[in-house]
Amino acid sequence: MENKTNVTINDVARIAGVSKRTVSRVINGSDAVGKQTREHIEAIIKEVNFQPDKQARGLASKRSYLLGLIYDNPDALYIDQVQRGALEICANLGFELVVHPCQWENQDFIEDCLNFIGRSRVDGVLILPPVSESNLLAETLSKENVPYIRIASTDLEDSNNIVITKEREAMRELATHIVELGHKNVAIITGPMNYHSSKERLGGLTEVFSKHGVVIGPDNLIEGKNRYESGLECAKQLLTRSPRPTAILANNDQMAAGVIRAAFDLGIKVPEELSVAGFDDNIIASRIIPSLTTMRRPVEEISRLATQKLIRNIKPEPNASNKKITVTPYLITRESTSHVKK
Numbered sequence: 081m082e083n084k085t086n087v088t089i090n091d092v093a094r095i096a097g098v099s100k101r102t103v104s105r106v107i108n109g110s111d112a113v114g115k116q117t118r119e120h121i122e123a124i125i126k127e128v129n130f131q132p133d134k135q136a137r138g139l140a141s142k143r144s145y146l147l148g149l150i151y152d153n154p155d156a157l158y159i160d161q162v163q164r165g166a167l168e169i170c171a172n173l174g175f176e177l178v179v180h181p182c183q184w185e186n187q188d189f190i191e192d193c194l195n196f197i198g199r200s201r202v203d204g205v206l207i208l209p210p211v212s213e214s215n216l217l218a219e220t221l222s223k224e225n226v227p228y229i230r231i232a233s234t235d236l237e238d239s240n241n242i243v244i245t246k247e248r249e250a251m252r253e254l255a256t257h258i259v260e261l262g263h264k265n266v267a268i269i270t271g272p273m274n275y276h277s278s279k280e281r282l283g284g285l286t287e288v289f290s291k292h293g294v295v296i297g298p299d300n301l302i303e304g305k306n307r308y309e310s311g312l313e314c315a316k317q318l319l320t321r322s323p324r325p326t327a328i329l330a331n332n333d334q335m336a337a338g339v340i341r342a343a344f345d346l347g348i349k350v351p352e353e354l355s356v357a358g359f360d361d362n363i364i365a366s367r368i369i370p371s372l373t374t375m376r377r378p379v380e381e382i383s384r385l386a387t388q389k390l391i392r393n394i395k396p397e398p399n400a401s402n403k404k405i406t407v408t409p410y411l412i413t414r415e416s417t418s419h420v421k422k
Contacts, residue, residue: 087128087129087130087131088130089103089104089107089130091128091130092121092124092125092128092130095124095128096120096121096124098117098121102117102121103121103125106118106121106122106125107125107173107174122172143203143394144200144201144202144203145174145175145176145203146175146176146177146178146200146201146202146203147166147170147175147176147177147178147202147203147204147205147206147387147390147391148177148178148179148180148196148197148200148202148204148205148206149162149163149166149177149178149179149180149205149206149208150180150182150193150196150205150206150207150208150211151179151180151181151182151207151208151211152181152182152183152184152185152208152210152211153208153209153210154306154307155306155332155334155360155362157360157362157363157364158360158362158379159208161362161379161380161383162206162208162231162379162380162382162383163177163179163383164380164383165379165380165381165382165383165384165386165387166206166383166384166386166387168380168384169384169387169388169391170387173391175203175391178200178202180193180196180200182196182211184210184211184214189211189214189217190214190216190217190220193205193217193220194220194224197224197226203227203394204226204227204228204229204390204391204393204394205221205226205227205228205229205390206228206229206231206383206386206387206390207228207229207230207231208231209231209232209233209275209276209277210272210274210275210276210277212230212231212232212236212242213230213232213236213275213276213277215236215238218230218236218238218241227390227393227394228241228390228393229241229242229243229386229387229389229390229393230242230243231243231245231382231383231386232244232245232276232277233245233246233247233248233276233277233280233281234248234276234280235404236276239404240393241393242404242405243382243385243386243389243405243406243407244404244405244406244407245377245382245406245407245408245409246406246407246408246409247277247280247281247284247359247377247409248280248281248283248284248287249284249408250281250284250359250375250377250408250409250410250411251280251281251282251283251284251285251359251375252284252285252287252288253375253410253411254284254285254329254357254359254375254411255284255285255286255287255288255289255329256288257357257373257411257413257417258327258329258355258357258417259288259289259292259294261327261355261417261418261419261420262419262420263294263326263327263355263420264294264326264420265300265323265324265325265326265327266289266294266296266300266325266326266327266328266329267296267300267301267302267318267325267327267328267329268282268285268296268300268301268302268328268329268330269302269303269304269310269311269314269315269318269328269329269330269331269335269339270282270301270302270303270304270331271303271304271305271306271331271332272303272304272305272306273303278331281331281359282331285329299321300318300325302314302317302318304330304331304335306331306332306334306335307334307335307338308334308335308337308338308341309338310335310338311330311334311335311336311337311338311339311342312338312339312341312342313338314335314338314339315328315338315339315341315342315343316342316345316346319342319343319346319348319354320346324348324354325354326353326354326355326420326421327354327355327356327357327417327420328354328355328356328357329356329357329358330356330357330358330359331358331359332358332359332360333358333359333360333361333362333364333365333372333374334358334362334364335358336356336357336358336359336365336372336374336416337358337364337365337368337372339356340356340368340370340372340416343356350370350416351370351415351416351417351418352418352421353421355373355416355417355418355420356372356373356416356417357372357373357374357375357416357417358372358373358374358375359374359375359377359409360374360375360376360377360379361374361375361376361377361409361412365412365414366414369415370414370415370416371414371415371416372414372415372416373411373412373413373414373415373416373417374411374412374414375409375410375411375412376409376410376411376412377407377409378407378409381407382407385405385407386405389405
């Protein structure tokens with residue numbers, strides 16, 4: 081085995097039986113290397129513990145090998161999953177991740193993001209919802225020649241710079257599940273309706289319910305804030321009405337957990353008297369009692385795909401594809417939903 085001290089890119093190329101250029105392409109995430117060759121070189125890099133010199137790479141390419149992550153999202157579990165996915169790709173391709181929380185509804189948030197990019201000298205940025213829904217930010221980054229990738233629920237007419245989570249389609253699947261369980265009196269707690277994701281999720285639900293004759297009356301549609309406390313408050317409003325709904329669908333798992341707590345406080349059994357479902361399948365979904373039926377959004381996979389796409393945008397290869405990337409969440413059925421009582 082090769083001595084693991086001071087291993088160079090030339091050593092990796094020699095052991096792999098390829099050119100230094102090919103090894104460099106693998107290190108930098110290029111699409112111009114075949115899968116078998118890539119895996120062979122990656123295995124050797126791991127075996128000999130080769131660590132690319134980031135400073136030397138930066139000087140040679142005039143890059144910092146830093147990626148920025150811009151977000152304004154109160155869900156710490158979601159942010160943690162995003163970082164895990166991004167850091168996995170960064171570690172494999174020799175990049176570092178710099179995190180920047182912002183207040184996207186502030187008047188100066190565009191300037192704040194540009195100041196972060198300039199101060200940190202990042203090569204490009206990943207942008208999470210709801211910040212990713214700002215077309216003005218995307219247009220500004222394009223004008224400033226800053227590579228970016230948005231993670232969003234729809235393509236926002238920017239398919240070259242986005243990873244799409246098909247949330248409308250996902251919620252159609254959840255609505256179909258509720259219809260098949262026989263529920264007619266259904267309530268929905270949406271997310272903030274100035275978010276594209278909230279509109280997409282609500283649209284998917286109502287499309288299926290309308291098709292099957294399930295009417296969501298105005299009293300059964302409440303706008304939440306995507307927080308546990310909001311789910312608790314909204315559910316108490318819904319569950320103290322007569323007749324009360326037999327199913328409540330929440331825009332995310334945190335609010336769905338609040339619904340289950342509200343039902344417990346009011347002596348309403350879940351799922352015997354009330355079915356509850358959410359969206360995300362974060363860690364609380366499988367740990368609360370009863371465990372939560374939800375739509376699993378594979379956040380780490382989405383983050384990995386977005387990070388790979390960002391690096392390809394930073395270092396474009398001739399003839400490399402830049403196809404639209406979409407990921408569809410899928411239904412996880414647990415204890416919190418059941419057939420409606422006759």
